[in-house]
Amino acid sequence: MVNITSSETIRIAQIILTIGIMSILLGTILFLDYFKKHEKKGVLITLVTLLITMLTTLLVIGIIEVTTVAIYDLEIWLFVNSIGILGITIIAVLLSEKLKKPSIRSIFVTFLAILYILMITISIFIWIGGTVEYDSLHLGSTLGLPALILVTIGTLLVIYDEPKYSIYHGYSAGGAWIITLLNVILLFTLTQDIMKGYSGWIHALHIICGGVGLTFGFASALFGTSGMRRLAKLTGYTTLGCWWLAYLLGFFIEFANISTL
Structure with missing residues (x-):
């Protein structure tokens, strides 16, 4: 089993950040959706600022991880592509008023479509290549983290x-679902040695969380488009929770594998 980081301290920092993000995210959702405290802007700004800071820190660590450890250029380009999708989606949210113009919106949709086509194309080339040596392609920062940030953004926007x-929720949450689906498919490009290392009850729980999130995410989209808001919200929250838990469990899978070396 390949240890993809040279320091376990980095992994511990990622675990602490992930738990912190999950806690603050839960608090923000309760603040907005359960207690309905939209008018308390100061508290909301504090929660969102903390969340953005921790997500950015986690993403920076991911960038360092991927660019340092990835062996093949395609893996780096896949990560750059996912970051591009994340960046364009965030810009679209910030410029939502300007995107009301059909001409500007069409430019945004075109750029987003190009990036998704590139991502699928890169994934196909990786698939054709057979295997990758960078085992974090499935579990770590390459696709998992950008997808998590997207679904987090989409969730907070729609409850705010x-x-x-709602349309930007669709762009972000839908994009997260597509990226996660590719993430699952690319699992089969991992080497046999790496695949053998992914065993045990932690990995089983990781698979269950990822699968439930993927299924419920698709169901949430169907419920949302059919106007069944309550079911859409329930399945959407389930997706968000399952995917963050799956991401967190990924770190413990790696620790379990390292301990068996």
């Missing part, structure tokens, strides 16, 4: 102001 941000 659904009429205004």
Whole structure:
């Protein structure tokens, strides 16, 4: 089993950050959706600022991880592509008023479509190549983290102001679902030695969480488009929770594998 980081301290930092993000995210959701405290802007700004800071820190660590450890250029380009999708989606949210113009919106959709086509193309080339040596392609920062940030953004936007941000919720949550689906498919490009290392009850729980999230995410989209808001929200929250838990479990899978070396 390949240890993809030279320091376990980095992994511990990632675990602490992930748990912190999950806790603050839960608090923010309760603040907005359960207690309905939208008018308390100061508290909301504090929660969102903490969340953005921790997500950015986790992403920076991921960038260092991928660019340092990835062996093949395709793996790096796949990561750059996912970051591009994340960046364009965030820019679209920030410029939501300007995107009301059909011409500007069409430019945004075109750029996003190009990036998704590139991502699928790169994934196909990786698939054709057969295997990759970078085992974090499935578990770590290459695709998993950008997808998590996207679904987090989409969730918070829709519970903050659904009429205004519902379309951007679709872009971000839908994009997260596509990236996660590719993430699962690319699991089969891992080498046999790496695949053998992914065993045990922690990995089984990781698979269950990822699979439930993928299934419920698709169901949430169907419920949302059919106007069944309550079911869409329930399945959406399930997706968000399952995917963050799966991401967290990924670190413990690696620790379990390292301990068996």
